[in-house]
Amino acid sequence: MVLYDDRPADPPAERPQEWVRCTRCAGLVYGKRFGRTLSVCPDCGWHAQLTAPQRLDQLLDPGSASPVDHVEPVHDPLGFHDTRPYAERLEDARATTGLREAMICVRGRIESRPVVAAVMDFRFLGGSLGCGVGALIAEAARTCVRERTPLLLVTASGGARMQEGVLSLMQMAKTSQAMAELDEAGILTISLITDPTYGGVAASFATLSDVIIAEPGARLGFAGPRVIEQTTGERLPEGFQTAEFLLEHGMVDDVVPRSALRPTLGRLLSLGSPARPDAEAQGASPAGAGAIVRGTDEVRPREAWDAVRLARHPNRPTAADYADHLLDDFHVLHGDRLAADCTAIVGGLGRLGGRPVMLIGHHKGGPGLAERQRHQFGMATPAGYRKAARLMRMADKLGLPVVTLIDTPGANPGPESERSGQAIAIAENLRLMSQLRVPVVAALIGEGGSGGALALAVADRVLVLENGVYSVISPEGCAAILWKQADAAPTAAAALRLDARELLRMGIVDGVVPEPEGGAHQDHAKAAALLGAALHTAMDELTPWEPGRLIRERRSRFDRFGVEATIPVGTGGGSS
Structure with a gap:
């Protein structure tokens, strides 16, 4: 069953030759130079x-x-x-x-x-x-x-x-x-x-x-x-x-x-192997008291529509920006091993304060329109969710914590995504994340839109940045369906209770991460430092837990939603 039938590979030289002819460009390369370039053609890269x-x-x-x-x-x-x-x-x-x-x-x-x-x-x-x-x-x-x-x-x-x-x-x-x-x-x-x-x-x-x-x-x-x-x-x-x-x-x-x-x-x-941070790395981490705001009274009130606009700000840091600021030795991994590499999902291995982690996030691209189009505005295809699932399984196998950064209007709604099984890909991620034996921390760094966001958010700790939002549908979509008018989006945003303060009050998130004055887009480095401190705090809380406890507590967390009352009924839809 030798199925390779094309040109045979060139026999490698055992002894240095005075001159080597490149198979690709046919150029001659001096033998010693060819050796210094590790047998790579300096002209064409063969x-x-x-x-x-x-x-x-x-x-x-x-x-x-x-x-x-x-x-x-x-x-x-x-x-x-x-x-x-x-x-x-x-x-x-x-x-x-x-x-x-x-x-x-x-x-x-x-x-x-x-x-x-x-x-x-x-x-x-x-x-x-x-x-x-x-x-x-x-x-x-x-x-x-x-x-x-x-x-x-x-x-x-x-x-x-x-x-x-x-x-x-x-x-x-x-x-x-x-x-x-x-x-x-x-x-x-x-x-x-x-x-x-x-x-x-x-x-x-x-x-x-x-x-x-x-x-x-x-x-x-x-x-x-x-x-x-x-x-x-x-x-x-x-x-x-x-x-x-x-x-x-x-x-x-x-x-x-x-x-x-x-x-x-x-x-x-x-x-590729789990390791607790050494003492020096722990001492250098920015974690500390107040890194995560856990009381609703400590979160600044904000109009829901204002939060939506800040969460969508084109200069807001992306998952790739945060990875560059927070992780040492970050190595991006690509592909779902089936058909594609979705550019709306970025993921890979890196070191967070000395601790190896698997980071996965929605990536909207830079502030330019062309860059955002290339990354599909952070709307992942099935290949993106399958890539995320592959990386989560790898982290689970190796015993590495998972960090997810969520920023998406929702899953990609195109016909090709439907043909490729968008609903199935999201459902598989929801099930997979409930089974992971390693700590999982999710942070809503911008928009958290519908099932496309939840597919990366079945976590032990769910955090939201101060100006992040999380909703079952976009305010515009809700307004068009229920109010029958697009200009009702601000009213729909308030009714959906999608801002950080309301998310914390309902118990949807476990804490709020402060942002620089005016929003994360004003100071990427400071925003990353604040998020890094919160991630360190959450990881330190979860690291001592054995796999069985992680799974039990994670499942219990989501099992409570809709059964236990978390906010007073009939208190209106405002945020302030």
Whole structure:
């Protein structure tokens, strides 16, 4: 089942050449310069293929590699013979590459962070997945579970090894099972996709990692482009199956040039395990008494319509702005791993006061119209909610707290969103968040519109910024339906009790976060500092709770709504 049928990858040079011809632009590059650029063309950015030893030399800290126990698979299980006996092909591959199999597995460190690395080598029978590779992946996974160490997979393959017949097919299930065991053990897994990665490798362990990054131009797919075109008779789009195409379509988290791989992997490894802030980080956190306002009398009265206008202010900080101000080492992750990467949802790993967290938020874009249109005004599609769900599951697996920042008029109302299952995507998030075993803190940083907002707000602590709002429908929508006139929006806003003071009075939110005088748009840095203090306070309250208590208390919180009276009946709709 070797499904990759396009041009073979260029054999990597074992010894430096005086001149190297770039496969993409056909330019000549001086060999020593090519080495200094990590085998990347300095003119067009083409990433030449590396051997497994070269890859390990580039990624691992010097002197840190030690082999994982080798498991000897069955030898030539079918006695296969085409134009040559399979046994001879194996011996030739071993003699040519100096490797026992198409993969090397080692323990090592990347920027001082421990890792088990399983690296494929395309020179060895096209990096094909056979019994030997399957055994190495399984042993690497067992080592990771035993030693509580993350797994890094570096893939380069044409598919499953035909000469081992259906036994090679079984390795897809075997390696996927090994990845499932790592999920159950809460071990971080990272895939680095290099060119090419096709067939059984792409359809098993390569795409099952928590984080998938790819080198520029790397191709990933089940069937090769030529097979697809011959089978369907369709002309494929430019760049089909390349890393950049896959990023746009939600299949990979990032495209990282070779020169940035070590720091990127080091950062991901440092963020991928739960850890309480050290004493220095705790001391530096801005949390303290008064970070969260919990009494309604302490919240300044404000007309509901004024709050709506402030919540929608075009210069108000976005989720991305807050992430930049609040998080160290923030690494954005992309895609729902199904079809798309919704730009209205931003999410990724970062460090909040020394504490690794998963941050997910609605992102309206900058103040310009074009930028807001690009981010769909913060109205997420089903792909956005599925991306959020994927990141929440990852946080739950790794034991990382979740922070959500909510700012949306509502879920995307377009026909394509309906065709893609908008209602189902929101419902799945509501159920998922009720099951998370980690602390979840949600903050309404602007608009909280309908189910599109609630899909990120089933949390242990729900906060609202002083000028934030939260409602079942927009005031304009409510006015059009019930008042039958658009200019009744201010009246509808007051009746909906959607401002911070009323939300706190009703118990919808657990606290209010102060804003700079005049609103968060007046001073982004100060607004972020105030929100950061509130998030620290909420996290510190929740961190001691064990998973069972988190789930019980979260479910109880939402179970009370509509059963216990929270405000006097018939007191009118005003905010002041």
